[in-house]
Amino acid sequence: MKKTFKKLLLSFASVISVVSFFTSSAKAAGFQIAEQSAANMGLANAGTTVDDNPSIQFYNPAAMAFMEHPVAGVSYIDIIPHSDFRLLNATNYAGTSIAGTSSTRTPSRSGLIPGFYYIYPVNPQFAFGIGAEVPFGLKTVYERDSAARYFALESGIQTINLNPSIAIRPLQNFSLGFGIDVLYAKVRLEQALDGQSLFFPLPSNDIIVKNNVNDWGVGWNMGALWKPTPTTDIGFGYHSSINLNLRGDREIEGLNALTQIAAAGAGLYNADLTSTLRLPDYGSLGFKQYIKPWWDVVGDISYIHWSTIRTIQLNYSGTAAPTIIPLNYRNTWRFSLGQDFQIFPIWKFRMGVAYDQSPIRSEFRDARLPDSDRIWLSVGSNFKLTRKIDLDVGYTHAFFTRTSIN
Numbered sequence: 001m002k003k004t005f006k007k008l009l010l011s012f013a014s015v016i017s018v019v020s021f022f023t024s025s026a027k028a029a030g031f032q033i034a035e036q037s038a039a040n041m042g043l044a045n046a047g048t049t050v051d052d053n054p055s056i057q058f059y060n061p062a063a064m065a066f067m068e069h070p071v072a073g074v075s076y077i078d079i080i081p082h083s084d085f086r087l088l089n090a091t092n093y094a095g096t097s098i099a100g101t102s103s104t105r106t107p108s109r110s111g112l113i114p115g116f117y118y119i120y121p122v123n124p125q126f127a128f129g130i131g132a133e134v135p136f137g138l139k140t141v142y143e144r145d146s147a148a149r150y151f152a153l154e155s156g157i158q159t160i161n162l163n164p165s166i167a168i169r170p171l172q173n174f175s176l177g178f179g180i181d182v183l184y185a186k187v188r189l190e191q192a193l194d195g196q197s198l199f200f201p202l203p204s205n206d207i208i209v210k211n212n213v214n215d216w217g218v219g220w221n222m223g224a225l226w227k228p229t230p231t232t233d234i235g236f237g238y239h240s241s242i243n244l245n246l247r248g249d250r251e252i253e254g255l256n257a258l259t260q261i262a263a264a265g266a267g268l269y270n271a272d273l274t275s276t277l278r279l280p281d282y283g284s285l286g287f288k289q290y291i292k293p294w295w296d297v298v299g300d301i302s303y304i305h306w307s308t309i310r311t312i313q314l315n316y317s318g319t320a321a322p323t324i325i326p327l328n329y330r331n332t333w334r335f336s337l338g339q340d341f342q343i344f345p346i347w348k349f350r351m352g353v354a355y356d357q358s359p360i361r362s363e364f365r366d367a368r369l370p371d372s373d374r375i376w377l378s379v380g381s382n383f384k385l386t387r388k389i390d391l392d393v394g395y396t397h398a399f400f401t402r403t404s405i406n
Helices: 061-066 195-199 259-265
Strands: 007-018 071-082 084-086 103-105 111-123 126-133 137-141 154-171 174-193 207-229 232-239 242-253 271-279 282-292 295-304 311-316 323-326 332-344 347-356 374-384 389-400
Touching: 061 111, 061 126, 061 154, 061 174, 061 207, 061 232, 111 137, 174 242, 174 271, 195 259, 207 271
Parallel strands: 007 071, 007 389
Antiparallel strands: 071 111, 084 103, 111 126, 126 154, 137 154, 154 174, 174 207, 207 232, 207 242, 232 282, 242 271, 271 311, 282 295, 295 332, 311 323, 332 347, 347 374, 374 389
8 A cells, every 4th residue: 555754844943052252063062963853952852752753763763663654854953153262361382472363253163964864654563764864063163373273273073874773562552663873974173283383493384284084883772662651751762882993194284395304203294094983872861741732841861971082092104193182071961841832733832941061071171172061942833834744943042151271
């Protein structure tokens, strides 16, 4: 029998992040991107593991078994950070002040986050789905003449995750889901070196070091959904850590004929580059409580195992010493609470609030990811354009704690 799509979910969302000194371009803490649909964003990501929109395929694949018809969804998230870098004092290893601009407007850069989800219920006991999403991402950029250039210029990580999954429903009110995460990551770390200090008395400008690496990694995910009563849903979702064996190259710019030999002796030359990165595993426990036919309350508790990232070590071919960047991330929690209001049969209003911890410890905060704790305030709406097509719109404003770097 031929089946047609019951729902096509179109999602659009906007994010603005505000901080006095610094902020990161990813709205979720660290460089995780927790926002995978506008429907969840309107609730401050509350109840992601118990929702009924297609993005549930990523958050909790078990919920696919409760879908009655095939569904597809596309999402578009626009992260619009507003941040300000203000210099108090910057000196080199000799204690000399670093010349350069003392402020940077929006070192954190906007990011466009796409997503696609498809769920096909084969029968009431089995379903499968596939998704493509961006679970991690970050980009910060400082000007070439910034006083922060010797600490960071451009830093970024880009990912795309392909996620096939299945769900089984052994009981009428309980289901389990399992999936595979096939993730591609690309990392860029760029900074300047003080050529005048390095090569004195030889004349030299700043030296630019560009590190670019990439790799594919594989992980897994699982979920469970339990409906203990007709008005209560409880869901759990988990994504494993993913190990990346990154490979790429280092490129040195700005050397002249006089400094090139001296730079090679100091280990500054174009080289092949390898590194490893273990992306954190994370889990969420959520609930949905139906208070009235027109009113739902949802909540979510998430734990992110950021301590898998202790240091980043860049290993170069040849005799160059490796570069070691200490991070010492801490594990974090995110708490969120939201409400759904069915105003009219074709219009639903959403609102939510969340508290999101940063994995960055104050003593290890640097210019590449000057992150801090934040509070989310979110609103959103669902519109039924037709019987089979829904449109979701969400907006989140994240308030960051004022931070500093020493």
